[in-house]
Amino acid sequence: MSLILTTYDWVPDAPRGFVRDIRVRWLLEELGRSYRVETVPSRGKTAAHLDSQPFHQVPFVRDGDLTLFESGAILLHLAEGTGLMPDAQRPQVQQWLIAALNSVEPFSMAWIVARFFDKDQAAAARRELLLRQRLGQLQAALGDHDWLMGGTFTVADLLMADILRIPAQNGLLDDLHGLAAYVERATDRPAFRKALADQMAHWRAADDRKAAP
Ligand SMILES: N[C@@H](CCC(=O)N[C@@H](CS)C(=O)NCC(=O)O)C(=O)O
Structure with missing residues (x-):
């Protein structure tokens, strides 16, 4: 249906x-x-x-x-x-999907609101620092893997990459090459x-x- x-x-x-x-x-x-x-x-x-x-x-x-x-x-x-949530990896996929929503998106949203809605430069700078810290941690967790689950693209990658699109488009991943490549890999999918x-x-x-x- x-x-x-x-x-x-x-x-x-x-x-x-x-x-x-x-x-x-x-x-x-x-x-x-x-x-x-x-x-x-x-x-x-x-x-x-x-x-x-x-x-x-x-x-x-x-x-x-x-x-x-x-x-x-x-x-x-x-x-x-x-296949976007393989049975064997279900808890970890859910973990990463919730991490995207709960541990990454709020930092990104706080920065977006300060920078683009409130146009409060001081607040935006503070929020950017906190977001950059979170993005660095995420890149470290990703390590050399293509995807959060290693070699398999899952729904957690889909959501994480979508959340990272606005920081990526505004230069926040310019120094985070692994994470930048991750977003590019995801958004290059047909x-x-x-x-x-x-x-x-x-x-x-x-x-x-x-x-x-
Ligand atoms: N946590 C919600 C957030 C939804 C959300 O913020 N949607 C935006 C559009 S992307 C919206 O409807 N904004 C209008 C509003 O908040 O009044 C979700 O992930 O579905």
């Missing part, structure tokens, strides 16, 4: 390519699962939206009778029983490229709808 992925009906330029439905699109492409996209209004948020996502955020999915929000929970659900192209096409179609008389 086709899965329904819900994202916003429109967003401004800056978050395009980074709205978190990209993670779900990416995994669905990796798995070769078909899906269709529905939208909720980004402005004038609705009660119906709140029924599926209690924080009025995206993404959320409907998979048969199941409605799920939180990108991490969606990824865990979809990866279950697939499934990521397709997911990104599809998300960008979604926003272009949204612009066209807005411009239509």
Whole structure:
């Protein structure tokens, strides 16, 4: 059965390519699962939206009778029983996926908010130091391996790499060659490229709808 992925009906330029439905699109492409996209209004948020996502955020999915929000929970659900979460490594994959969400993304988000939203240079510098420390630790943990599980790309890599995209694009991995190569390796995968192209096409179609008389 086709899965329904819900994202916003429109967003401004800056978050395009980074709205978190990209993670779900990416995994669905990796798995070769078909899906269709529905939208909720980004402005004038609705009660119906709140029924599926209690924080009025995206993404959320409907998979048969199941409605799920939180990108991490969606990824865990979809990866279950697939090669992206091999049975023998399931606890460690879950560990790394939660580390991405809980030990890396909050540091990245705190820096993003200080730098790009609050435009508070002093706070951004402090947040950047803390984020750089976390990124260095992550690179050390990755060591010489291609992926967090060693030789196998898993859903934990998908999420970790997605979280690292904004720091990478803003130069924070320039001195962390191993981690930079890791992000490049992940985002060079055809499934990521397709997911990104599809998300960008979604926003272009949204612009066209807005411009239509
Ligand atoms: N922890 C949530 C975060 C979701 C989230 O922050 N979504 C953003 C789009 S990428 C959003 O909906 N922002 C609007 C808002 O927070 O009101 C998840 O991973 O699904």
